[in-house]
Amino acid sequence: MTMQDLFDTIKPEDIQDNIFKLIGSDWMLVCAGTRVHYNMMTASWGTAGILWKKPIAIAFIRPQRYTMLFMEENPGYTLNFFDEKHRNILNLCGSKSGRNIDKMNVEGLDTMETPSGNLIFKQAKLALECRKLYFDDIKPELFLSFDLEKIYTKKDYHRFFIGEIINVYRAK
Numbered sequence: 001m002t003m004q005d006l007f008d009t010i011k012p013e014d015i016q017d018n019i020f021k022l023i024g025s026d027w028m029l030v031c032a033g034t035r036v037h038y039n040m041m042t043a044s045w046g047t048a049g050i051l052w053k054k055p056i057a058i059a060f061i062r063p064q065r066y067t068m069l070f071m072e073e074n075p076g077y078t079l080n081f082f083d084e085k086h087r088n089i090l091n092l093c094g095s096k097s098g099r100n101i102d103k104m105n106v107e108g109l110d111t112m113e114t115p116s117g118n119l120i121f122k123q124a125k126l127a128l129e130c131r132k133l134y135f136d137d138i139k140p141e142l143f144l145s146f147d148l149e150k151i152y153t154k155k156d157y158h159r160f161f162i163g164e165i166i167n168v169y170r171a172k
């Protein structure tokens with residue numbers, strides 16, 4: 001199976017799904033690494049849009065996530081979206097760490113390497129391939145609303161990665 005058998009490459013502006021629903025309710029698997037060693041985790045916080053004249057997506061990763069190591073070590077990452085029938089996989093990857101289970105052998109998930117060397121999942125209905133452009137950490141001294149402190153009782157402020165969307169793969 002080649003990439004072209006499973007996916008069409010479309011422009012970001014041709015994504016039909018609602019991004020609020022995709023990220024906020026469908027959730028996504030953030031994946032980074034190489035075929036030899038990669039990791040993924042479920043995320044429901046993030047965004048996509050335009051910045052610096054480019055289509056971009058932003059993922060927010062807490063420092064204790066195993067995925068953080070892969071986000072830092074690799075030049076890119078992918079955001080993978082699935083149909084409802086794969087919810088069990090999203091629940092697993094959102095509750096177990098790759099430090100404790102072998103996430104490279106999760107049943108029902110297979111990777112495919114893109115020409116740029118990033119990994120997407122064959123089962124994804126949509127995958128955004130991103131090239132890292134920028135990162136920073138959420139800084140509590142910059143909070144403008146005290147409500148935000150409640151989200152960080154462990155002071156595990158997210159690191160966010162802004163990536164240029166270099167490819168959008170839509171399942172055929």
Ligand SMILES: Cc1cc2nc3c(=O)[nH]c(=O)nc-3n(C[C@H](O)[C@H](O)[C@H](O)COP(=O)(O)O)c2cc1C
Pocket residue numbers: 027039040041042043044045046060061062064065066067068090091093094095096097098099103
């Ligand atoms: C629905 C859902 C959404 C989540 N969203 C995020 C998120 O946006 N950022 C984050 O750091 N963790 C998020 N998590 C938690 C991670 O997915 C979870 O801690 C996971 O086990 C980390 O795996 P890892 O240690 O292999 O990276 C979410 C979990 C669930 C179930």
